Amino acid sequence: MTLTRRQFIKTGMGSVAIGLVMPKLLLGGTRGGASGASGAGRKILVIVQLAGGNDGLNTVIPYTDPNYYQLRPNLGFPQAELVDANGQSTIITNQLGLHPSLSEIKSLYDQKKVAVVLGVGYQNPNLSHFLSEDIWETADPTGNSGEGWLGKYADIALAGATGLPAASVGGLLPKAMFSPNVVIPSIVDFGSYNFLTDPDHGDDSQDQLNTFLMNGGRNLTPGSLLQQVNQIGLNAVNNALLVQSSVAQYSSTITYPDDNPLAQAFLMLAQLLTTINELSVVYVSMGSFDHHSDEIDHNGNNPVRSTGQHATLLGWFSQAINLFLQDLGQHGLNNTLIMTWSEFGRRVQENTSFGTDHGTASPQFIIGNQVQGGTVYGTQPDLSNLDQYGNVQMTVDFRSIYSTILQKWLDVDSTEVLGTDNFTRDLGFLG
Amino acid sequence: MPTFEYDDAAHLLRRMGFGGSPKQITALQAMGLSGAVDHLLNFQKVDNSALNSLLDASFNFSHPYKFNDFNIDEVKRWWFTRMIHTARPFEEKMTLFWHSHFATADSKVDNPIFMYLQNQTLRNLAVGRFDDLLLAVAQDPAMLVWLDGVTNVAGDPNENFAREMQELFTMGIFDVISGQPNYTQDDVHQIARTFTGWGFYWPNYNKKPFDLVFAIDPNSHDTGPKTIYGVTANYEGQDVLQIVAARQATARFLVKKFFNYFVYPLDLATSQDQQTVDTYANIYLTSNHSISAVLEAIFTSDEFFSDRARFALVKNPVEYVVGSILLSGATHNPGTQVYVGDAAVVQSLCDLMGQELLNPPDVSGWPVGIGWINTASALNRYTYADYVASNRPQNTSDAGVFLPAKVLKAQTKTTAVDTVANFANLLGPLPLDSASQANLVAYLTTASDGSTVDFTKNNQTVDDKIRGLVHQIMCLAEYQLN
Numbered sequence: 001m002t003l004t005r006r007q008f009i010k011t012g013m014g015s016v017a018i019g020l021v022m023p024k025l026l027l028g029g030t031r032g033g034a035s036g037a038s039g040a041g042r043k044i045l046v047i048v049q050l051a052g053g054n055d056g057l058n059t060v061i062p063y064t065d066p067n068y069y070q071l072r073p074n075l076g077f078p079q080a081e082l083v084d085a086n087g088q089s090t091i092i093t094n095q096l097g098l099h100p101s102l103s104e105i106k107s108l109y110d111q112k113k114v115a116v117v118l119g120v121g122y123q124n125p126n127l128s129h130f131l132s133e134d135i136w137e138t139a140d141p142t143g144n145s146g147e148g149w150l151g152k153y154a155d156i157a158l159a160g161a162t163g164l165p166a167a168s169v170g171g172l173l174p175k176a177m178f179s180p181n182v183v184i185p186s187i188v189d190f191g192s193y194n195f196l197t198d199p200d201h202g203d204d205s206q207d208q209l210n211t212f213l214m215n216g217g218r219n220l221t222p223g224s225l226l227q228q229v230n231q232i233g234l235n236a237v238n239n240a241l242l243v244q245s246s247v248a249q250y251s252s253t254i255t256y257p258d259d260n261p262l263a264q265a266f267l268m269l270a271q272l273l274t275t276i277n278e279l280s281v282v283y284v285s286m287g288s289f290d291h292h293s294d295e296i297d298h299n300g301n302n303p304v305r306s307t308g309q310h311a312t313l314l315g316w317f318s319q320a321i322n323l324f325l326q327d328l329g330q331h332g333l334n335n336t337l338i339m340t341w342s343e344f345g346r347r348v349q350e351n352t353s354f355g356t357d358h359g360t361a362s363p364q365f366i367i368g369n370q371v372q373g374g375t376v377y378g379t380q381p382d383l384s385n386l387d388q389y390g391n392v393q394m395t396v397d398f399r400s401i402y403s404t405i406l407q408k409w410l411d412v413d414s415t416e417v418l419g420t421d422n423f424t425r426d427l428g429f430l431g
Numbered sequence: 432m433p434t435f436e437y438d439d440a441a442h443l444l445r446r447m448g449f450g451g452s453p454k455q456i457t458a459l460q461a462m463g464l465s466g467a468v469d470h471l472l473n474f475q476k477v478d479n480s481a482l483n484s485l486l487d488a489s490f491n492f493s494h495p496y497k498f499n500d501f502n503i504d505e506v507k508r509w510w511f512t513r514m515i516h517t518a519r520p521f522e523e524k525m526t527l528f529w530h531s532h533f534a535t536a537d538s539k540v541d542n543p544i545f546m547y548l549q550n551q552t553l554r555n556l557a558v559g560r561f562d563d564l565l566l567a568v569a570q571d572p573a574m575l576v577w578l579d580g581v582t583n584v585a586g587d588p589n590e591n592f593a594r595e596m597q598e599l600f601t602m603g604i605f606d607v608i609s610g611q612p613n614y615t616q617d618d619v620h621q622i623a624r625t626f627t628g629w630g631f632y633w634p635n636y637n638k639k640p641f642d643l644v645f646a647i648d649p650n651s652h653d654t655g656p657k658t659i660y661g662v663t664a665n666y667e668g669q670d671v672l673q674i675v676a677a678r679q680a681t682a683r684f685l686v687k688k689f690f691n692y693f694v695y696p697l698d699l700a701t702s703q704d705q706q707t708v709d710t711y712a713n714i715y716l717t718s719n720h721s722i723s724a725v726l727e728a729i730f731t732s733d734e735f736f737s738d739r740a741r742f743a744l745v746k747n748p749v750e751y752v753v754g755s756i757l758l759s760g761a762t763h764n765p766g767t768q769v770y771v772g773d774a775a776v777v778q779s780l781c782d783l784m785g786q787e788l789l790n791p792p793d794v795s796g797w798p799v800g801i802g803w804i805n806t807a808s809a810l811n812r813y814t815y816a817d818y819v820a821s822n823r824p825q826n827t828s829d830a831g832v833f834l835p836a837k838v839l840k841a842q843t844k845t846t847a848v849d850t851v852a853n854f855a856n857l858l859g860p861l862p863l864d865s866a867s868q869a870n871l872v873a874y875l876t877t878a879s880d881g882s883t884v885d886f887t888k889n890n891q892t893v894d895d896k897i898r899g900l901v902h903q904i905m906c907l908a909e910y911q912l913n
Contacts, residue, residue: 130538143539144591146793173807178792185807196814197902198821201895203879211874211903212813218866220908229745229804230908236809 043409044273044328044336047150047283049174050317052290053129055310056345056362057392060116060376061097067383071349074303075296075356081305092116093376100306101315104322105365112374113325114367115429119381119395121361125344127389129290129358132343137176139399139418149402150281151179152417153410158182158281164243166281169268174283185239190247190268195237212237246275254327256320262286263320270324274331289313289342293353303354321367337409337430338367339401348383349390360387361394364401366429370409377427397423404430435464439736441860445913446693446744447471447730448520449753452760453857468730472558472723474519482516489765495544495640503543504769507778507788510550512765514753515777525557526550527749528692530788533568533600534796535577537789542576544641546789549573558723561685561715562676565600569672570645572631578794585627585653593623595794596672602680607687608705613680614660621657626668628652676720682712686725691799693726694735695743707734742862742912745803748784750913751812752777755819758858759901760838766830773831776818783811804911816905820898836890839897847875847886854900861909871903 062068063079082090082097090106091097096116098106108114122141126132134143139152147155150166158165159181166184168177173186187193197208216234220227250271256263265284273279288309296308305311321338328336345362361381366373381392400423403414408430440460444451448471451459459467470477490509495501514523530553537546549571556564568574569592575581578592598604602613628651631643657666660674675681686708690697697704711725718724729735746754756763756777766774778788785808791797824833842857844850851871855861863871875896878884886892904910 128539128541130541134538144793146795175792183805183807185805185810192814193810195810196817198817198895198898200821200823201899204895204899207874207877207879207881208899208902211870211899212906214870214873215867215903215907218864220864225743225745225801225912226908228801229911232801232804232806233809233813233906233908233911236806237813239806240810 042277042333042335043280044333045281045405045409046269046324046336046338047176047281048317048321048338048340049283049285050289050313050340050342051133051285051287052342053132053344053346053358054289054342054362055291055295055356056342056359057348058295058310059099059102059314060092060118060363061099062095062380062383063091063097064095065383067348071383073350074298074354075305075350077305095380096376099311099314101311102318103315104318105367108322108325108367109374113369113371114365115371115373116363116365116376117396117401117427117429118363118376118378119361119392120341120364120378120398120401121344121392121394121396122398123394125360125387125391125394127344127358127360129343134175136341136343136398137174137178139402141421146178147180148174148176148178149417150176150283151182151184153406153412154179154182154184154281156412156416157410161278163278164239164272164276165278166283167269167272167279168283169265169272174285177283187243187268187272190244190271194240194244209237243272243276247271249275252327253330254323256323260316260319262316263323266320266324270327270331273328273333273336286313286317291346291355292351292357293355295355298354308354325367334369336368337370337405338365339405340365341398341401345392347390348386348392360391361396366401370430372429372431377429396427400424400427404428435460435467438860439464440467442736442741443467443471443730444520445750445754446735448524449514449750450758451520452757464731468727471521472727472730474522477519479518482513482518485516485765486512489767492547492641499768499770501543502769503537503546503789504775504778506543506547506550508765508769508774509547510788511753511777511781512763514749515756515763515765522554522557526554529553529557529564529568531791531796532688533574534791534794535573536791536793540573540576542572544643545571545573545576548641548643550789558726559721561681561720561722562673564722565596565672565676566669568600569596569626569668570629570631572643575629575631580626580629581631583623583627583629584651585624588620588623588627588653590619590623592626594619597622597675599795601675601684602678603684606680607683607699608708613678618659621659621666622671624653624655624657625659625666625671629668677716679712679716682715682720683708685715686711689725689729690734692744694729694732695737695740696800742909744913745800746911746913747797747799747803748781748786748808748812749788751784751911752781752815755816755905756832759819759834759905760842760857761819761822761832761834762824763832764828764830772829776831780811780815780818784808784815809911812911813902813906817902820902820905823894834898834901836893839901840888840890840893843888843893843897845888847872850875850886850888850897851900854897854904858901858904858910861904861907863907863909867907867909871900874903875900 058075061077061082063082069076082100084090084100084103086103090100090102092109105114122135131143135141137148138145139149154166168174168184168186173184177184195209195212197205216230220230256267269282269284291309294308295310297304341364342362344359346356346359350356378396381395385393387393399418403418403425404427406412406414406417407426414425437456437460441456444456444459462470489512491500517523535549540546552567552571556567578595579589580592583589597614605612628648630648631645633643656663659666659671687697699705711728714728715725734740766772769775785803786797819832819834822833824835842853844853851868855863876883876886
């Protein structure tokens with residue numbers, strides 16, 4: 001997928017996003033020598049944001065709960081419909097089944113590579129997309145913090161690292177990766193993550209780049225503002241050239257379908273991860289889960305649950321995750337942990353537009369070879385005990401997922417990132 | 432200072448505005464220093480009807496409930512259009528300053544009407560009495576939502592506004608010079624009580640959606656005595672804001688922010704800079720807290736025109752985006768809706784550079800100085816520079832930024848050396864060192880096969896190398912500074 005520059009500029013308004021965590025130091029000429037950065041010890045964390053508020057109740061479906069069907073006469077999936085396109089059941093427990101579009105996820109669940117964490121949210125839920133996102137991204141229940149939880153982790157663990165220890169792809173840098181000390185660039189697409197020059201005079205491009213590098217290489221007064229700005233600018237372009245030359249080395253037998261935008265974003269992640277050895281934290285955001293209307297298809301007033309916007313998005317998600325894990329596996333990158341998050345789930349009761357309004361807690365997926373999967377963690381919220389707005393009550397603090405990953409995967413003290421508030425520090429999905 | 436030179440006028444216009452054309456700089460220089468500062472600072476006298484006509488033709492805010500006509504991206508487009516086309520640059524520059532000072536984000540406010548109204552408040556009161564600005568901002572819906580005024584009730588005071596008002600909007604936790612604490616946690620709590628019950632309502636949303644009225648709900652307002660800064664009385668919120676606005680700590684804090692934003696970063700460990708702060712803080716205190724009196728003194732001062740001040744600041748992304756249009760002579764067509772054509776280019780690239788207007792990262796506002804430049808934002812600056820330099824006009828009705836060939840040709844000289852010098856002058860004027868001059872001359876005289884060729888002024892050179900030269904200059908470290 002090659003975006004034109006013009007498309008890139010328009011993409012700035014938001015949509016799919018992938019981000020890179022880069023240290024503030026200049027990337028050295030030699031990479032891949034960092035300890036633990038390559039080979040068997042290398043651990044990768046992939047954050048997948050389901051932006052807009054994913055309908056958790058139609059992702060992990062409580063097919064034995066009469067309240068679910070009572071509040072969702074059109075949207076509720078009957079048990080008989082929990083079957084994927086290949087005719088395989090998507091039921092995972094005696095109470096829960098996956099959305100039928102999550103075919104590959106179900107298969108990974110059966111291989112014990114997927115854990116489902118139920119009822120994930122925070123106290124005093126706010127139904128604003130933005131504030132709720134801020135709370136999740138900063139791990140600050142007030143939403144007032146300016147630093148992201150991954151940014152804090154980067155400050156602790158990656159500030160002195162060389163190379164490219166982390167990344168985000170697609171749009172603006174997610175707040176989760178805001179860090180005062182580690183620069184984490186966001187790569188919209190590889191076509192634009194470059195020193196761009198006049199598209200009408202491609203033959204002048206090398207001369208433009210050479211001139212920039214000559215100016216960047218000037219001897220300026222050490223420590224002066226001018227010299228600092230000059231050095232950072234030179235680093236920026238050198239970083240971009242490095243990413244360009246690295247991802248050009250990528251080759252794979254996996255085909256990521258063009259008509260699956262999330263798969264295309266995961267292709268970018270695979271290109272980065274398989275060619276940049278020290279890259280360990282990556283982020284991708286998938287939008288459009290805000291299904292106030294037409295979450296499912298319908299013929300007039302008759303619901304068609306197996307297709308529609310939500311089914312399409314979950315299908316993309318499921319397919320992309322599976323291809324990505326296969327691709328990384330073929331490149332020997334078997335220590336990869338994927339976590340999903342969404343700022344909130346949706347209202348239990350469907351609305352009159354075949355959609356759902358903003359809700360609260362929702363289930364999340366933890367995926368990877370090292371996950372103690374094939375089981376659910378936490379407690380399914382009680383649909384007979386909703387809050388005053390008709391939303392479920394959270395059962396798992398979202399920070400419990402973060403702290404489990406921080407402690408068991410990233411090997412840092414979770415209190416350094418998340419403070420000392422009282423919540424479960426280890427949910428057990430990493431053993 | 433002895434004489435007011437062209438470079439001085441350009442320095443003044445870059446700091447009090449976003450830069451301008453040689454013609455504008457020459458006109459400013461002709462006014463003399465005091466005349467130029469008066470012209471920029473007392474902007475109410477300057478006719479702005481051309482901007483107003485453009486705004487009328489490019490926006491329809493009459494029905495804010497029509498999403499395509501009015502949303503947060505439309506408000507951003509409106510503000511960028513103002514900044515690019517205004518005849519009163521300092522009005523917009525100060526609005527930008529106060530937006531970062533009273534940093535309020537739509538991410539939480541979640542209402543473009545409130546954000547738009549706050550922007551108007553900041554603009555209308557930008558250079559008046561600080562007391563009036565502080566009170567108006569405190570009573571605007573945006574701030575009442577942003578810092579939880581609407582949930583601040585008697586018996587359960589929310590301290591968010593009371594704290595940030597003191598810490599970020601007026602005094603700072605510690606005195607700028609003495610380092611002594613300006614207030615205690617008890618003061619925060621007691622002051623929060625004075626703001627209980629503050630809120631707003633729409634008398635007639637359907638007919639007058641922009642008319643919101645501030646009101647204090649008597650049922651949630653705490654009328655009891657409060658002890659603030661050691662004195663007990665039946666204080667109201669308005670009283671507290673007046674008291675705070677009159678404190679020396681506030682005068683010092685504001686002067687520090689003005690200097691760091693408009694002059695040079697202060698080093699408050701030095702007695703020289705401490706004296707500088709108090710010199711202008713005293714003007715604030717003896718002028719009935721007049722913002723314009725302080726700024727007039729600052730912009731006519733020796734400090735402002737000292738060598739220390741020249742190119743001592745880093746352009747923020749808005750300055751970079753708007754200034755690049757004004758300096759290069761590019762045209763800007765705001766379009767009629769933000770999602771149509773390239774109308775969003777300016778604001779979306781500014782977002783990518785790290786300054787998303789109406790959405791500062793938190794209540795402390797945006798960074799100043801080197802914090803603006805990192806390996807991610809720098810690349811986005813160069814992309815924007817390339818966009819401005821290489822975007823050729825197609826259709827005059829197209830929205831976006833365009834750099835016409837005739838503008839470039841008029842600035843192109845007959846030799847490479849003179850052409851580099853002229854564009855460095857146009858895009859600053861920038862003081863280039865001999866190395867960068869030589870690199871740029873070499874660029875102009877290098878063919879695509881790498882061979883050295885003579886520089887010839889013609890349409891082909893303008894379309895190829897002159898656009899490239901503009902891009903190169905906008906990528907220079909010198910150009911990132913202000």
